[in-house]
Amino acid sequence: MKTREVQIYTGEQFTVPQGVQRIDSRSTHGWQLRYGGTKFYSDSKFPGGAGGALAAATKELLKRVAKLPAPTRLKPEPNANKTSELPVGISGPIVRQRRGKLRDCSFTVLLPRYGEAARRRSVYIASESTYTVERYMQALEKAVVLRQEAEELYRQEATKAKRREARAFKASLAA
Incomplete structure (x- = not known):
């Protein structure tokens, strides 16, 4: 699984898996899971702050990957510029x-x-x-x-x- 290094506003550094994004704004700080829908994990709701929230988001990500089909980039519909009525591909x-x-x-x-x-x-x-x-x-x-x-x-x-x-x-x- 692809990961990346993320440094948050406190200066802490985390290794974050693909499918989890960091949200830092004036009113909220946390991790958003984006796989099979979205779910927000606020730093304030988990022991350990940002690390605990990331661990919970990662655990849920792994559960979702285990039971949901992987997203693909296959086009569901023909391009708007396609001049025929034929299906995609x-x-x-x-x-x-x-x-x-x-x-x-x-x-x-x-x-x-x-x-x-x-x-x-x-x-x-x-x-x-x-x-x-x-x-x-x-x-x-x-x-x-x-x-x-x-x-x-x-x-x-x-x-x-x-x-x-x-x-x-x-x-x-x-x-």
Whole structure:
């Protein structure tokens, strides 16, 4: 789990995990947990002040990581500039003509992979002479399924990685 060093207004230095932010204002001082919702841990409510509040926020963070799926940066909706009605990660139809052959068309599907570069897949629709709306819809369904499966696998891998990091972080705290 990524951590950073934070020095608070009293001069104390803390190692803070990703997902916990420091809030210091005139009226309040504490740590805000930002993972699966937010929760504030005020320095004044915990024995040990800022250290106690950070320990409580970290403990709750580790609980949430253990049971919630990891957040991802996958886009839930198409970009506003996208001119087609196709779902996120699917573009086309792309029409190609190879030397001496009929034109054919296909969809391009972007398949996200956690920790690796995304992969592109082509889903064939039809050639110029065999194109129908039915074949278009079948190819689109196949492209959507490919994308959904890739997104689900991405989320699973992201969650596994986040939980591995959290276990390692917890072990480092115990040591």
